[in-house]
Amino acid sequence: MTVVIILACLFTLLLARVPVAFALGFLGLAMLVVGGFSPLMAPQAILSTLDGFILLAVPLFLLMSNVLLKAGVGADLFNAVQAWVGHWPGGIAVATILSCAFFAAISGSSVATAATIGTVAIPEMISRGYDRRFVYGLLAAGGTLGILIPPSIPMIVYGFVTEESVIALFLAGIGPGMVLVALFIGYSMIYARFINRNKSPAKASGAERRKATIRALPSIALATLIMTGIYSGAFTPTEAAAIGFSAALLITAVFLRSLSWAKFKEAAHESMVTTVAILLIIAGAKIFGKAIALYRIPQDISVMISENFGTPLGFILVISVVLLVMGLVFEALSMVLIMTPVLLPGAIGLGFDPIWFGIYMVILVECALITPPVGLNLYVIQSVAKSSLGDVCRGVLPFLVLMLLTVVLLYLLPDMALYIPFKL
Amino acid sequence: ADVTLRVTLQLPLKSHLGQNMVLFEKEVEEKSGGAIDVEIYDSATLYKDKEVPAAVGSGSIEMGVVSLTRYVGDVPAVDIFYQPFLFDTEAKVRSAVAKGSTVRAPLDAAIAETGSTVLWWQAYGGAVLLSKEEPVKTPADMVGKKVRVFGKTLGDFVTATGGAPTLVSGSEQYLAYQRGTVDLGMTGVSGVASRKLWEVMDTITITNHADIEFIVVVNTDFWNELSEEHKEIIAAAGLVAEADVRDRMTSIEADAYSLAEENGMTLYTPTAEEVSEWRAASEPVYEAFTEQAGDLGATVLNAAKAL
Amino acid sequence: MSVTRLFDWLNRVGTALASCLFVAAGAMLTYEVIARYFFTKPTSWAAELSQMCLIWGALLAMASLLSKRQHIQVDAVVQLLPGHVVRWVDMLVLMVVGIFSGVVTWYGFEIFYDSFIRGRTTGSMLNIPIWIVELAVPVGFFMLTLQCVYEIKRTLFRVVSPAEGVSS
Numbered sequence: 073m074t075v076v077i078i079l080a081c082l083f084t085l086l087l088a089r090v091p092v093a094f095a096l097g098f099l100g101l102a103m104l105v106v107g108g109f110s111p112l113m114a115p116q117a118i119l120s121t122l123d124g125f126i127l128l129a130v131p132l133f134l135l136m137s138n139v140l141l142k143a144g145v146g147a148d149l150f151n152a153v154q155a156w157v158g159h160w161p162g163g164i165a166v167a168t169i170l171s172c173a174f175f176a177a178i179s180g181s182s183v184a185t186a187a188t189i190g191t192v193a194i195p196e197m198i199s200r201g202y203d204r205r206f207v208y209g210l211l212a213a214g215g216t217l218g219i220l221i222p223p224s225i226p227m228i229v230y231g232f233v234t235e236e237s238v239i240a241l242f243l244a245g246i247g248p249g250m251v252l253v254a255l256f257i258g259y260s261m262i263y264a265r266f267i268n269r270n271k272s273p274a275k276a277s278g279a280e281r282r283k284a285t286i287r288a289l290p291s292i293a294l295a296t297l298i299m300t301g302i303y304s305g306a307f308t309p310t311e312a313a314a315i316g317f318s319a320a321l322l323i324t325a326v327f328l329r330s331l332s333w334a335k336f337k338e339a340a341h342e343s344m345v346t347t348v349a350i351l352l353i354i355a356g357a358k359i360f361g362k363a364i365a366l367y368r369i370p371q372d373i374s375v376m377i378s379e380n381f382g383t384p385l386g387f388i389l390v391i392s393v394v395l396l397v398m399g400l401v402f403e404a405l406s407m408v409l410i411m412t413p414v415l416l417p418g419a420i421g422l423g424f425d426p427i428w429f430g431i432y433m434v435i436l437v438e439c440a441l442i443t444p445p446v447g448l449n450l451y452v453i454q455s456v457a458k459s460s461l462g463d464v465c466r467g468v469l470p471f472l473v474l475m476l477l478t479v480v481l482l483y484l485l486p487d488m489a490l491y492i493p494f495k496l
Numbered sequence: 497a498d499v500t501l502r503v504t505l506q507l508p509l510k511s512h513l514g515q516n517m518v519l520f521e522k523e524v525e526e527k528s529g530g531a532i533d534v535e536i537y538d539s540a541t542l543y544k545d546k547e548v549p550a551a552v553g554s555g556s557i558e559m560g561v562v563s564l565t566r567y568v569g570d571v572p573a574v575d576i577f578y579q580p581f582l583f584d585t586e587a588k589v590r591s592a593v594a595k596g597s598t599v600r601a602p603l604d605a606a607i608a609e610t611g612s613t614v615l616w617w618q619a620y621g622g623a624v625l626l627s628k629e630e631p632v633k634t635p636a637d638m639v640g641k642k643v644r645v646f647g648k649t650l651g652d653f654v655t656a657t658g659g660a661p662t663l664v665s666g667s668e669q670y671l672a673y674q675r676g677t678v679d680l681g682m683t684g685v686s687g688v689a690s691r692k693l694w695e696v697m698d699t700i701t702i703t704n705h706a707d708i709e710f711i712v713v714v715n716t717d718f719w720n721e722l723s724e725e726h727k728e729i730i731a732a733a734g735l736v737a738e739a740d741v742r743d744r745m746t747s748i749e750a751d752a753y754s755l756a757e758e759n760g761m762t763l764y765t766p767t768a769e770e771v772s773e774w775r776a777a778s779e780p781v782y783e784a785f786t787e788q789a790g791d792l793g794a795t796v797l798n799a800a801k802a803l
Numbered sequence: 804m805s806v807t808r809l810f811d812w813l814n815r816v817g818t819a820l821a822s823c824l825f826v827a828a829g830a831m832l833t834y835e836v837i838a839r840y841f842f843t844k845p846t847s848w849a850a851e852l853s854q855m856c857l858i859w860g861a862l863l864a865m866a867s868l869l870s871k872r873q874h875i876q877v878d879a880v881v882q883l884l885p886g887h888v889v890r891w892v893d894m895l896v897l898m899v900v901g902i903f904s905g906v907v908t909w910y911g912f913e914i915f916y917d918s919f920i921r922g923r924t925t926g927s928m929l930n931i932p933i934w935i936v937e938l939a940v941p942v943g944f945f946m947l948t949l950q951c952v953y954e955i956k957r958t959l960f961r962v963v964s965p966a967e968g969v970s971s
């Protein structure tokens with residue numbers, strides 16, 4: 073009963089447009105006061121959240137990708153990839169996905185990935201005769217690679233909440249990320265070959281390829297630096313983010329000379345705004361999390377899970393449905409923050425690896441990003457393409473199916489995620 | 497129940513400190529006939545270790561389990577237990593941590609001034625060094641190496657011996673060793689088993705260069721408002737728990753070492769000459785401690801040396 | 804008018820400081836990696852000072868994010884309501900945020916003050932007074948509380964509707 077009342081209050085606050093951070097914080101504080109617990113917990117929770125070293129990676133990864141974004145790296149990447157694969161059947165679509173994957177390796181956010189690549193790829197694909205809905209769906213879904221391929225802000229947040237290794241999460245995201253890229257590419261080629269025949273551009277000449285590649289090389293080198301730095305153990309995630317930011321500045325301001333002072337200030341300002349919004353949600357969720365812990369709600373749910381879903385398969389099926397439904401209306405990060413403390417104890421009890429479970433959560437969060445009515449990537453594509461939300465939503469459907477297929481594969485083959493961090 | 501005691505605990509319930517709290521819970525609830533209810537919030541669901549002193553001191557929660565050295569911001573002298581090789585035998589540790597001892601009593605009194613009353617101490621074991629292939633026999637083996645540390649004094653110790661201290665959290669430890677982010681590891685020996693560190697490190701040097709202690713604290717205002725009868729029950733249960741965990745620690749450590757060996761790790765115990773080399777190299781750490789920890793620091797240091 | 808200017812100025816200072824602090828954190832940590840990786844001389848200050856940058860930055864910019872409606876929120880339902888209802892819903896929203904931030908300011912000050920008079924330090928590698936960090940909570944949330952009061956007044960007298968507030 074308490075659970076129902078709490079959920080009703082939470083939904084009312086959220087739907088009334090109380091900022092998520094304050095809805096969670098206010099409700100948590102109210103629960104503390106009602107339960108006779110000290111309100112001191114609220115400022116203590118805020119301080120302890122902001123005192124998390126790993127969360128420093130959030131502004132720094134955002135700074136890195138925003139600096140690259142303002143310097144026009146998206147177009148460079150897309151042109152380079154297109155020069156290599158553009159002439160394949162469905163070549164522009166393939167180039168779009170690969171560009172999303174490359175950009176994902178330097179950006180921790182899905183929205184940034186969708187916006188960056190969408191701005192250049194959507195006009196190009198539509199001018200080549202691709203169906204609008206397919207294009208929108210491809211970009212909205214391709215953008216979600218941003219949080220599956222490391223770095224990834226939701227993974228940082230998951231690692232922070234569960235005290236699991238963020239590096240392990242990053243490494244575990246690579247395998248499923250590759251699988252998803254392969255599925256998207258396969259689908260695009262089949263689509264272009266059999267459903268929506270369209271003309272691919274002529275094969276680029278060697279000189280064109282060379283020129284485009286050189287232009288994109290710095291950002292690819294940067295992605296490689298970050299990945300090898302993390303993989304080899306040279307950097308902690310936070311340090312990797314700092315190095316990435318400094319290297320991005322060096323590349324764009326000194327080598328490419330494509331970053332002006334004004335653009336740098338914009339990048340700094342926008343990263344700051346996103347960071348503050350994200351950190352406050354985490355802090356609000358922490359207050360809420362303490363309050364529900366004091367009411368013993370996660371424990372009760374964990375017991376309920378172990379009593380009702382004896383098998384791992386049943387558990388995963390049920391929580392997948394719950395997360396998909398929640399994902400319709402919930403903002404992605406709040407979903408991770410609210411559900412992880414509730415579900416993880418039960419999942420570990422059933423023998424799931426916490427790192428595996430983090431990757432599973434991230435893929436379901438990706439689904440939430442592209443399911444209406446509330447899906448940030450849908451909004452981004454809608455505004456970039458100046459189209460109707462309905463078109464974007466319909467276009468996204470086949471890609472949603474592919475993402476759910478990835479979840480099934482991940483369940484059947486846990487090593488898809490766990491091989492790289494633990495067995496390689 | 498008339499009284500509810502909520503306890504925040506950083507470690508999981510199945511850890512030996514968690515089991516110790518369960519023992520306390522049973523004692524208290526039995527002896528009070530259910531008038532006192534103990535609720536344990538384990539695995540840091542409410543507070544991380546570093547937040548516990550403020551949480552209990554301010555009355556946000558009634559009780560907490562926290563590592564002793566977390567109080568270093570309030571009572572710099574608690575770092576006496578991290579002074580390298582000061583408590584290098586079990587006998588010394590036992591006399592230092594006994595209730596009312598010349599080392600412990602002044603610390604308990606100083607902690608009381610932060611608004612928390614110390615109920616009992618929980619043994620966690622000694623700190624050891626981890627390495628690959630070669631043991632860390634002397635300070636010479638530390639020179640130029642990146643060493644994982646947790647806390648300032650241990651960092652000073654690494655600096656004094658010529659290494660580069662690097663803060664790595666417990667959760668990143670495994671990968672930091674696996675990937676070589678640091679060259680040498682440092683942990684309490686129970687951490688080796690719980691994090692399966694034998695998969696990434698193969699040698700333990702049993703330096704016992706620091707003694708890791710946890711304390712169970714209760715908010716003083718809350719404590720003073722309890723009836724005498726309840727105070728007695730709780731204090732008595734605390735004593736039972738304290739004796740139990742101290743006695744079990746010896747076998748827990750022995751088990752941890754044999755488990756590490758079964759999993760392919762080599763154990764190395766430094767010789768007496770090597771230990772005196774370590775002590776000599778640690779001289780700057782003792783000096784820094786004397787400087788920072790004031791009169792109280794000098795008092796407990798002298799008491800410790802006299803053991 | 805001058806009150807509006809004062810708030811605008813405060814928010815500009817807050818966001819500018821926050822941006823600078825985050826960039827500074829990036830610079831310090833870069834230095835740390837270079838010092839550790841190339842010279843095996845990790846610093847004792849980079850990790851902690853950059854953490855302080857994060858804490859102060861996030862809390863100083865909070866009020867500005869509220870005034871520009873940049874906090875993450877769920878807009879889908881409110882947009883379906885008629886205008887005059889939206890105005891009252893917005894009032895309630897601001898009161899929720901205001902009450903929360905008022906309470907946090909109060910108790911946050913208590914935490915700061917306690918550490919201040921006790922002379923508590925961080926006890927970490929750097930060992931600085933801990934109130935330097937804790938002061939950020941009452942300061943940031945006090946700014947946010949004031950901003951809420953101001954926004955409530957604006958909504959009440961309908962100087963600008965909150966939706967327009969973004970562009971104005």
Ligand code: NA
Nearest residue numbers: 176179218223
């Ligand atoms: Na990414």
Ligand code: NA
Nearest residue numbers: 399440443446
């Ligand atoms: Na959605």
